[in-house]
Amino acid sequence: MIRLHDYPPSGNCYKVRLLLAQLGIPYERVEWDTRAGETHTPEFLRINPAGKVPVLETEGGELLAESNAILSYLAEGTSLLPEGRFERAQVLRWMSFEGSIHQPSLAVARFLVKFVEMTDEYRAMLRQKQKEGYVALELMEGHLEGKDFFVGDCYSIADIALYAYTHVAHEGGFDLRPFPAIRGWLERLSAQPKYVPMAEG
Amino acid sequence: MIRLHDYPPSGNCYKVRLLLAQLGIPYERVEWDTRAGETHTPEFLRINPAGKVPVLETEGGELLAESNAILSYLAEGTSLLPEGRFERAQVLRWMSFEGSIHQPSLAVARFLVKFVEMTDEYRAMLRQKQKEGYVALELMEGHLEGKDFFVGDCYSIADIALYAYTHVAHEGGFDLRPFPAIRGWLERLSAQPKYVPMAEG
Numbered sequence: 001m002i003r004l005h006d007y008p009p010s011g012n013c014y015k016v017r018l019l020l021a022q023l024g025i026p027y028e029r030v031e032w033d034t035r036a037g038e039t040h041t042p043e044f045l046r047i048n049p050a051g052k053v054p055v056l057e058t059e060g061g062e063l064l065a066e067s068n069a070i071l072s073y074l075a076e077g078t079s080l081l082p083e084g085r086f087e088r089a090q091v092l093r094w095m096s097f098e099g100s101i102h103q104p105s106l107a108v109a110r111f112l113v114k115f116v117e118m119t120d121e122y123r124a125m126l127r128q129k130q131k132e133g134y135v136a137l138e139l140m141e142g143h144l145e146g147k148d149f150f151v152g153d154c155y156s157i158a159d160i161a162l163y164a165y166t167h168v169a170h171e172g173g174f175d176l177r178p179f180p181a182i183r184g185w186l187e188r189l190s191a192q193p194k195y196v197p198m199a200e201g
Numbered sequence: 202m203i204r205l206h207d208y209p210p211s212g213n214c215y216k217v218r219l220l221l222a223q224l225g226i227p228y229e230r231v232e233w234d235t236r237a238g239e240t241h242t243p244e245f246l247r248i249n250p251a252g253k254v255p256v257l258e259t260e261g262g263e264l265l266a267e268s269n270a271i272l273s274y275l276a277e278g279t280s281l282l283p284e285g286r287f288e289r290a291q292v293l294r295w296m297s298f299e300g301s302i303h304q305p306s307l308a309v310a311r312f313l314v315k316f317v318e319m320t321d322e323y324r325a326m327l328r329q330k331q332k333e334g335y336v337a338l339e340l341m342e343g344h345l346e347g348k349d350f351f352v353g354d355c356y357s358i359a360d361i362a363l364y365a366y367t368h369v370a371h372e373g374g375f376d377l378r379p380f381p382a383i384r385g386w387l388e389r390l391s392a393q394p395k396y397v398p399m400a401e402g
Contacts, residue, residue: 049343050302064290066297073290089265089274092293096267100300101251142250 002027005047005055007034008199009114011107011164012067013054019074019160021196035115068095071157080157090151094158097139098165105132106165109172130173137179140166144181148188155192163189168198203228206248206256208235209400210315212308212365213268214255220275220361222397236316269296272358281358291352295359298340299366306333307366310373331374338370338380345382349389356393364390369399 004020006013006029020027032038032053039051048055048065056064056073064070072095075081082088109129116122140162143150150158167186169176176183189195205221207214207230221228233239233254240252249256249266257265257274265271273296276282283289310330317323341363344351351359368387370377377384390396 049340050298058287062287064287064294066294066301068297069290069294072293073286076286076289085274085277086259086263086265088277089270092273093265093267093270095297096269096300097251099297100267100304103301104305139250 002059003030003057004028005030005032005044005053005057007032007039007053010034010053011103011110011168011198012052014198015067015160015164016054016056016070016074017199018163018196019071019080019157022192022194023074023078023080024194025074068099068157068161071095071161075157080155080160082152082154082156084152087152091156091158094150095161097136098158098161101132102136102140102162103165105129105136106169106172106174109133109174110165110168111172113172126173133169133172133174137166137169137174137176137182141179141181144185147181149185155189159185159189164198203260204231204258205229206231206233206245206254206258208233208240208254211235211254212304212311212369212399213253215399216268216361216365217255217257217271217275218400219364219397220272220281220358223393223395224275224279224281225395226275269300269358269362272296272362276358280355281361283353283355283357285353288353292357292359295351296362298337299359299362302333303337303341303363304366306330306337307370307373307375310334310375311366311369312373314373327374334370334373334375338367338375338377338383341367342380342382345386348382350386356390360386360390365399 002025004016004027006017032044034053038044039053045051047063050065052065054067054070056070064073072081081091109126112122112126112129147153149155150162163186166182203226205217205228207218233245235254239245240254246252248264251266253266255268255271257271265274273282282292310327313323313327313330348354350356351363364387367383
C-alpha cells in the first residue's frame, strides 16, 4: 500500500489527501508534526532532505516530494490530468503559479495569523504577504470569469492545487467577497464527488 | 513559427531559449524590457496578466506562461522529459523545488546585487536570500553526489530549469567552491550538444 508522509494542517498535504480520496486510492498515513520540528529530525531527513511534507512513498519504497509533483504522479492516466499536450502544460502552468506566487503569499499569511506570535516584524511581513496574496487572487478571479475550472473547463489537479490554500484564505485575513468567480469555483470544488474537507489543526 | 516573449537577462527566459536551441526548434523572439516596465503595459498584460516573461505563443496563437510549464510542453516526446511515470514526476519535483525554493532565493539575490541600488533594507533582504540560497545549494549538492544529472542519470529539463540561476549564482554573491558536485554538474551541462550561453544584460 502506498504511504503518505503527512501533517494534517498543511494545505500541501491536504492537496494529496483530497486527490487520493477522489481517486479512491487506499493509503496509509504517517504523521509528522512539522511545528514540533519532527520534519527536521535525522529520521525524517532521510525521507526528504528538504525537511518538508508531503512525501509519497510508493509500494516499492520510492520517495517523491513536492505536493504538485505528487498530484501529477497520482493523476496520470485519469481525467484529472488532461491528455492533450497543451492542456497538460496549462495544468503545470497553474501549478507553477500556485507554487511560486499563490502559496508564498496566501499560505504564509495563514501561517503567520494562525501559528505565529505577532511582533512588529511579523506584522509588516503579514501586510506584505496579504498585498501579494490579493494580486494572486485578482489573477485567479480574472482567469475564472466565465469559466468553471482552471484548465479546459474540466476539473483537474490544477484546481486541487489552487483550492488548498484558497479555501482557507480567510484564515490569513483575506476577504473573498470581492471575488465572485473564485467563490463560485470554491463551491464547485467542494461539491465534487468524494470531496473530503481539510483536517483542522 | 512559434514565438517566445523574452527578456535576455532573465534566467527564466534563458531556460526556454536553451531548450529550444537544444531541440533545434526555430522560433522568433519578441523582446520586452521588464526593468523598463514593458511587461506591465496593457499590450503585454493581454499576453500574460501576471506581467511576466517568458510566454510561449504557439503557431495557433495560444499562450503559455511559466517557464517550467513551457519546458514541459516543448520537451514532451523527447529524451529531455523521461517516459517513465515515476521519473517524469521526479522531473516535476525538481522543477517545483526550483520554482518554490531555489529561484526565490538565488534569482532574487542576483537581482538585488545586479540591478538594485542598495539600501539597509535591501542589504538585509540580500543576506536573508543568500542564507536561503545556500540551503538550496546544499540540497542540490547532497542530491548530486555520485550522480551526473538530477533525475535517472539522464539529462532532462529538470537540469535545464536548475541550471539557469545556478550557473550565475556568483552574480548573487554565492561562492560555489564548497560545492564540487554542483560544479561538476554545471560543467556537464555547458558541454551538452547545442548548448547556448545566457545573454548578457
